[in-house]
Amino acid sequence: MDQPTSGAEPADAADGGAEALDRPLPEGVRRRVIALVADAFGGLTVAELPAQLRQYARFTPTRRAKFAGNAMAAALEGDPLFRQRIGERLSQAQPELAGALEAGSPPAAADPVDVAAAAYVLRPVGWVKLVEAAGEEVQRADAERVEEETRRELVQLREELERARAHTRSETERLRAELDAARKESESLHRKLRSAQSEVKRGEAALRRSTAEAEAQRAEAAAQLSAAESESRRLKHRLGEAEASVEAGRRASREGRSMEDMRLRLLLDTVLDAASGLRRELALPPVTSRPADSVEAVEPGRMSPKDIAARALSDTDPALLDQLLALPQAHLIVDGYNVTKTGYPQMPLEKQRLRLLGGLSVLAAQTGAEMTCVFDGAELAAPVLLAPPRGVRVLFSKAGVTADELIRQLARAEPPGRPVVVVSTDREVADGVAKAGARPVASVLLLKRLSRV
Secondary structure, three states: OOOOOOOHHHHHHHHHHOOOOOOOOOHHHHHHHHHHHHHHHOOOOHHHOOHHHHHHOOOOHHHHHHHOHHHHHHHHHHOHHHHHHHHHHHHHHOHHHHHHHHHOOOOOOOOHHHHHHHHHHHOOOOHHHHHHHHHHHHHHHHHHHHHHHHHHHHHHHHHHHHHHHHHHHHHHHHHHHHHHHHHHHHHHHHHHHHHHHHHHHHHHHHHHHOOOOOHHHHHHHHHHHHHHHHHHHHHHHHHHHHHHHHHHHHHHHHHOOOHHHHHHHHHHHHHHHHHHHHHHHOOOOOOOOOHHHHOOOOOOOOOOHHHHHOOOOOOOOHHHHHHHHOOOOOEEEEEHHHHHHHHOOOOOHHHHHHHHHHHHHHHHHHHOOEEEEEEOOOOOOOOOOOOOOOOEEEEEOOOOOOHHHHHHHHHHHOOOOOOEEEEOOOHHHHHHHHHOOOEEEOHHHHHHHHOOO
């Protein structure tokens, strides 16, 4: 890489280098900056690139942004000459926006994120204010989106809970009817048994009275007695079968009869626990209505929506992951290589897997949540010799199936309403699992949480 000349350093210091951000770059602006650098990357020669970025010179802009995003961001911040070259490519590609920024009057109709990303690269006077304004706009939009999604999820959970209750009531009524029918059949068999026993007793009495009769009459009485005993044994056997059938019906009603029953019961437990958790988290009062409740007034100690909203956590706060895993019946699905190549890409793949699985095992023991870690196994020449740690399910994708598709299959396999959290920075994976009802979170959030283990 060419070393910056003495003439380039003062130029960087003169065009806004004295200004600096006092907080991390907003995530939306950071992604847009990486996209700008990835597009302008191809216009530079290998010699013009910093040493740590030369290995990505032949990548497409999309792969470059995906795999070299952190390295490009670090080089852009720490290498003024590299930032100057990227700024020149940006000025050539978007001359109107670059000119407006240099003039100190950004276009009013432009996206604030685009303006902030260009200002971060070009560093005109006042660029810090543009970046901070864009960050505030993105955070405000994200907060509104999260609030709307939470409201829709709450309505959906209530509807599903009502449907589950209705289905449970109908199943209970059906099983009760079957039990009543079995009980009536058992009572009928008992009556027949008592009648047969009475017949046996009458036959024995007749046998005693006819002891003086002829041998033929004795043989006939003995035959009648044998027939009566056979009938009695048959009725007792039928009674035993009926009682066994009734007990099997009771056991089946308790334990469930199929995989769908198991999924339904898991969903019902999840919905009930989640509803109870939401009631505690949102401090909801019991659902009782009185005429006086319709009059608007302020009650002492009642929390307002503003108080509840103030308790929300940032998407980059590791405590958010703890809250998600604390939900009842939570299932954490991890895009293995996406996390390891974000956190420690310089390590060999085997050590990346061992380090990630060790952290997940400790997290599983702390939270009690179900955990599944997925790795891409499509290009493996032989099976990986790996003993999964306690509490973590380890899966490799089959030939012809990517890890992203396997993650989407796992999310779709869960019953609707169960809390499923998918860790991946891949936008396609996040969008796919979100359609299946799962909650996507960034890989950096899990890495921050594992650093506290």
